[in-house]
Amino acid sequence: MIIRSRPSTPSAALLRLLRERPQPAAAERCEMCAEPIGESHAHVVDLDSRALMCACRPCYLLFSDQQAHLHYRAVPERYLDFGGLTLDERTWDELQIPVGLAFLFRNSRQQRTIAFYPGPAGATESELPLEAWDTIVAANPELAVLLPDVEALLVRRERGSAGSCHLVPIDACYELVGQLRTLWRGFDGGREAHDAINAFFTRVRGRSRPHDPAARS
Ligand SMILES: [Zn+2]
Ligand SMILES: [Zn+2]
Numbered sequence: 001m002i003i004r005s006r007p008s009t010p011s012a013a014l015l016r017l018l019r020e021r022p023q024p025a026a027a028e029r030c031e032m033c034a035e036p037i038g039e040s041h042a043h044v045v046d047l048d049s050r051a052l053m054c055a056c057r058p059c060y061l062l063f064s065d066q067q068a069h070l071h072y073r074a075v076p077e078r079y080l081d082f083g084g085l086t087l088d089e090r091t092w093d094e095l096q097i098p099v100g101l102a103f104l105f106r107n108s109r110q111q112r113t114i115a116f117y118p119g120p121a122g123a124t125e126s127e128l129p130l131e132a133w134d135t136i137v138a139a140n141p142e143l144a145v146l147l148p149d150v151e152a153l154l155v156r157r158e159r160g161s162a163g164s165c166h167l168v169p170i171d172a173c174y175e176l177v178g179q180l181r182t183l184w185r186g187f188d189g190g191r192e193a194h195d196a197i198n199a200f201f202t203r204v205r206g207r208s209r210p211h212d213p214a215a216r217s
Helices: 012-020 057-062 089-095 130-139 141-145 170-183 190-207
Strands: 006-008 042-046 052-055 072-074 101-107 112-119 122-128 151-156 164-169
Touching: 042 057, 042 170, 052 057, 052 170, 057 072, 101 170, 112 170, 122 170, 130 141, 151 170, 164 170, 164 190, 170 190
Parallel strands: none
Antiparallel strands: 006 122, 042 052, 042 072, 101 112, 101 151, 112 122, 151 164
């Protein structure tokens, strides 16, 4: 599998999202209808600006139809474990990801696949060539369940092991990247960042169910 990454500056929308992402506060509100919501709540993606909006349950459910031609889309809450599926060494080398972890997602508006990963400057984005994602999915058909815009493929490279591959909600990715931005030290992130990454993976593994190809939608 060959992926050529074209390093680019993080998109303005993502940076804005990371900056403006409200800290969990006592008086958090639905950004669509202003109803008060709890600290733990769902999110909706604005497909044009890529902004992530906090949503109450009724607003969230309004946008849960992934096939609808809507401006907003609810972020699903599923986590899937793709077992032994991993990116190969060459792919990792070309992505040049310092912490050996990246989120890949499809941007449906722009018809492109983005890899983003934490680094010294916050989130860094690489655009994958158009055919790269198709090539990955052709080699691993189970990845076709990944929904564009709202779900990401979390890939991790671990020295001495095969690494791992999970499907995660996009809001969980942004949350980790935002958290790491405040902890990052030096080139590889340092101890605190790695502790946060390990804690994140423990949560992901705990919430994931094995991907069942028979249940593919
Ligand atoms: Zn609402
Ligand atoms: Zn929120």
